[in-house]
Amino acid sequence: xxxxxxxxxxxxxxxxxxxxxxxxxxxxxxxxxxxxxxxxxxxxxxxxxxxxxxxxxxxxxxxxxxxxxxxxxxxxxxxxxxxxxxxxxxxxxxxxxxxxxxxxxxxxxxxxxxxxxxxxxxxxxxxxxxxxxxxxxxxxxxxxxxxxxxxxxxxxxxxxxxxxxxxxxxxxxxxxxxxxxxxxxxxxxxxxxxxxxxxxxxxxxxxxxxxxxxxxxxxxxxxxxxxxxxxxxxxxxxxxxxxxxxxxxxxxxxxxxxxxxxxxxxxxxxxxxxxxxxxxxxxxxxxxxxxxxxxxxxxxxxxxxxxxxxxxxxxxxxxxxxxxxxxxxxxxxxxxx
Amino acid sequence: xxxxxxxxxxxxxxxxxxxxxxxxxxxxxxxxxxxxxxxxxxxxxxxxxxxxxxxxxxxxxxxxxxxxxxxxxxxxxxxxxxxxxxxxxxxxxxxxxxxxxxxxxxxxxxxxxxxxxxxxxxxxxxxxxxxxxxxxxxxxxxxxxxxxxxxxxxxxxxxxxxxxxxxxxxxxxxxxxxxxxxxxxxxxxxxxxxxxxxxxxxxxxxxxxxxxxxxxxxxxxxxxxxxxxxxxxxxxxxxxxxxxxxxxxxxxxxxxxxxxxxxxxxxxxxxxxxxxxxxxxxxxxxxxxxxxxxxxxxxxxxxxxxxxxxxxxxxxxxxxxxxxxxxxxxxxxxxxxxxxxxxxxxxxxxxxxxxxxxxxxxxxxxxxxxxxxxxxxxxxxxxxxxxxxxxxxxxxxx
Ligand SMILES: Nc1ncnc2c1ncn2[C@@H]1O[C@H](COP(=O)(O)OP(=O)(O)OP(=O)(O)O)[C@@H](O)[C@H]1O
Ligand SMILES: [Mg+2]
Numbered sequence: 001x002x003x004x005x006x007x008x009x010x011x012x013x014x015x016x017x018x019x020x021x022x023x024x025x026x027x028x029x030x031x032x033x034x035x036x037x038x039x040x041x042x043x044x045x046x047x048x049x050x051x052x053x054x055x056x057x058x059x060x061x062x063x064x065x066x067x068x069x070x071x072x073x074x075x076x077x078x079x080x081x082x083x084x085x086x087x088x089x090x091x092x093x094x095x096x097x098x099x100x101x102x103x104x105x106x107x108x109x110x111x112x113x114x115x116x117x118x119x120x121x122x123x124x125x126x127x128x129x130x131x132x133x134x135x136x137x138x139x140x141x142x143x144x145x146x147x148x149x150x151x152x153x154x155x156x157x158x159x160x161x162x163x164x165x166x167x168x169x170x171x172x173x174x175x176x177x178x179x180x181x182x183x184x185x186x187x188x189x190x191x192x193x194x195x196x197x198x199x200x201x202x203x204x205x206x207x208x209x210x211x212x213x214x215x216x217x218x219x220x221x222x223x224x225x226x227x228x229x230x231x232x233x234x235x236x237x238x239x240x241x242x243x244x245x246x247x248x249x250x251x252x253x254x255x256x257x258x259x260x261x262x263x264x265x266x267x268x269x270x271x272x273x274x275x276x277x278x279x280x281x282x283x284x285x286x287x288x289x290x291x292x293x294x295x296x297x298x299x300x301x302x303x304x305x306x307x308x309x310x311x312x313x314x315x316x317x318x319x320x321x322x323x324x325x326x327x328x329x330x331x332x333x334x335x336x337x
Numbered sequence: 338x339x340x341x342x343x344x345x346x347x348x349x350x351x352x353x354x355x356x357x358x359x360x361x362x363x364x365x366x367x368x369x370x371x372x373x374x375x376x377x378x379x380x381x382x383x384x385x386x387x388x389x390x391x392x393x394x395x396x397x398x399x400x401x402x403x404x405x406x407x408x409x410x411x412x413x414x415x416x417x418x419x420x421x422x423x424x425x426x427x428x429x430x431x432x433x434x435x436x437x438x439x440x441x442x443x444x445x446x447x448x449x450x451x452x453x454x455x456x457x458x459x460x461x462x463x464x465x466x467x468x469x470x471x472x473x474x475x476x477x478x479x480x481x482x483x484x485x486x487x488x489x490x491x492x493x494x495x496x497x498x499x500x501x502x503x504x505x506x507x508x509x510x511x512x513x514x515x516x517x518x519x520x521x522x523x524x525x526x527x528x529x530x531x532x533x534x535x536x537x538x539x540x541x542x543x544x545x546x547x548x549x550x551x552x553x554x555x556x557x558x559x560x561x562x563x564x565x566x567x568x569x570x571x572x573x574x575x576x577x578x579x580x581x582x583x584x585x586x587x588x589x590x591x592x593x594x595x596x597x598x599x600x601x602x603x604x605x606x607x608x609x610x611x612x613x614x615x616x617x618x619x620x621x622x623x624x625x626x627x628x629x630x631x632x633x634x635x636x637x638x639x640x641x642x643x644x645x646x647x648x649x650x651x652x653x654x655x656x657x658x659x660x661x662x663x664x665x666x667x668x669x670x671x672x673x674x675x676x677x678x679x680x681x682x683x684x685x686x687x688x689x690x691x692x693x694x695x696x697x698x699x700x701x702x703x704x705x706x707x708x709x710x711x712x713x714x715x716x717x718x719x720x721x722x723x724x725x726x727x728x729x730x731x732x733x734x735x
Contacts, residue, residue, distance in 0.1 A: 061574065061578075061734075064577075064578040065577060065578055066574045066575075066577035066578045066734065067577075067734070085580075086580040086582070087580075089578060089579060089580040090580045092578065094575060094578045096571050096574065096575050097571075098570065098571040099570070100570055100571040100572045100574065100575040101570075101572070102344065102348055102572065104348055104351035104352065105344070105347055105348065105351070109344075109347060112340070113340050113341075113343070113344040114579070115340075116339065116340020116341075116343075116344075117340060117341075117576060117579040117580075117581050118579055118580065119580065161575075
């Protein structure tokens with residue numbers, strides 16, 4: 001278990017462990033992945049975000065060699081994937097979105113099998129399996145059938161199976177779905193520990209925003225098979241400005257207001273990007289992506305004083321990935337979930 | 338690769354339903370069907386015409402008495418005065434069920450007190466069940482006639498030697514020896530010239546290989562089913578991300594099920610042999626190439642099914658239909674000898690029929706390695722064809 005790579009100091013850009021350019025995958029006529037390019041730095045945790053059906057899992061399948069791309073190129077550790085798929089695959093670990101295990105076998109038997117698939121020697125096998133079981137905290141139940149495990153425990157075996165060969169790059173496709181807070185924290189710590197101890201790079205897909213915000217150095221947002229945005233959190237949130245201000249006057253207030261919503265919209269024209277949305281009971285809500293919060297708040301109090309509009313309908317929000325996501329895709333990331 | 342095989346066998350070992358299908362249920366079938374059909378198999382073969390002929394090549398008193406004794410009966414029509422060749426021809430032509438041949442020297446043997454010998458020339462296609470008792474009756478008739486002839490002759494000779502003490506002592510010795518051995522006649526059965534025996538399988542020699550072949554093909558659904566599960570659960574996709582070439586993944590499915598097929602044949606044949614005393618023939622080694630070829634054929638068909646089926650229910654539905662129809666056509670359930678000729682012809686072209694026939698050639702007729710190679714080759718060819726059809730269509734992921 002010697003790691004030749006050490007964790008990078010923050011901000012230091014190392015050689016990329018993976019780069020992909022212009023990936024395309026078509027099912028029939030439909031391009032499910034449509035020109036995705038991305039890079040993963042050594043020791044980097046990359047968040048891979050997108051609503052359901054965005055093409056995340058399909059992209060991962062191509063990046064890991066499970067699916068042949070219809071277009072584009074992939075390099076792993078500086079070498080073309082297609083030129084040496086076995087070598088590339090040996091450097092990569094995958095935790096699939098589904099629990100891809102044999103439920104009638106025990107955790108240990110499953111891990112023994114996958115260790116064999118990754119060509120670990122007999123001696124290595126035992127050691128690595130014990131280590132992986134320890135990492136995911138399942139040493140006690142290793143002899144039990146996987147089918148008898150809780151969902152969270154199965155997820156953890158699913159992760160352990162991808163660690164046995166100590167990949168340089170680990171793909172985690174929604175590893176925390178259906179997992180309670182405790183298990184989720186454990187998975188979390190595992191990821192951070194793997195990066196810290198072995199300089200492992202991670203591509204992390206999740207629908208759980210706080211996770212991504214906390215965990216990922218860089219984020220790629222995709223939808224309809226295309227990359228919509230890419231960068232560090234800071235870079236991504238900067239265009240969102242200082243925050244979000246929503247103003248939802250009551251019906252009576254709106255009726256009393258000369259010029260109505262249109263007038264209000266005009267007053268804030270210089271304050272940032274503005275959208276007006278219909279609210280449930282026939283009223284409307286004004287949403288401003290604020291550039292300079294104190295200036296906007298001064299404007300709000302002036303308007304309130306001048307028109308007699310109440311401040312009860314005002315809500316302030318900090319810019320976050322959730323709102324960025326909504327902005328970019330027009331969809332809630334968890335699609336109603 | 339070894340890991341794949343080990344995993345597959347482990348998974349199968351945990352799958353009690355499949356194990357029962359592959360191993361236990363054929364045993365039950367064999368047992369029940371053998372008990373149910375045991376009577377009908379003993380009468381296999383045509384009912385004999387109650388016609389026989391007797392050939393007397395000796396012409397002595399004992400022989401004449403035998404001919405006389407067998408001569409008159411309502412159930413039995415006896416032709417006498419034929420040469421050996423003529424009698425042989427009558428049997429060959431199906432006019433007589435068998436001929437009784439009393440060879441030259443018969444009289445001498447009777448006189449000297451040795452066990453006299455005669456032979457049967459039997460139509461190989463006549464039913465053992467009908468012929469055997471008739472032959473037994475004839476044997477005992479010959480015995481009765483020869484012993485009474487012997488007694489009569491010796492009494493006569495005794496009287497003639499009344500006044501010759503030396504001759505009398507000699508005779509006494511001779512008679513004592515006759516007493517010791519007179520309880521016997523010996524007989525052998527042969528087939529007419531140029532005819533080889535048509536031997537019929539015993540009820541076990543039908544049911545054991547029959548249900549073995551049928552259940553080996555259940556591997557088709559078990560194997561295709563396991564492929565569908567790996568597709569559905571995403572374990573195949575996961576393995577595609579591991580440094581394992583696709584052909585190894587395929588072999589990782591094929592090899593363990595081939596091993597299971599061979600184990601099935603081994604277990605069921607041993608079951609037939611140990612529990613029912615089924616005869617495996619003179620060259621049981623010849624069962625091996627058939628077994629391997631049969632296994633290949635079943636496994637390749639499983640791969641083919643997995644390549645074309647769209648769902649697990651389709652695997653079970655289509656698989657079961659194919660298995661049962663082919664088994665029925667191939668004579669696994671109803672033996673070929675009960676079938677009309679055109680059905681027997683069809684059976685010969687099913688993998689089931691080919692395998693079953695080859696097994697029976699070995700077990701019933703004592704065929705050796707060389708004899709079963711063409712059938713094994715046919716099965717391997719079929720396996721290759723299935724394989725070639727399956728592989729280009731095979732998908733690891735949904
Ligand atoms: N084998 C396939 N055949 C046809 N369409 C497919 C196939 N696999 C995926 N798709 C389609 O491709 C699109 C992208 O699927 P993918 O699983 O990559 O999305 P995802 O971003 O991982 O979604 P989720 O968040 O739900 O996991 C979906 O619309 C899906 O229906
Ligand atoms: Mg997905």
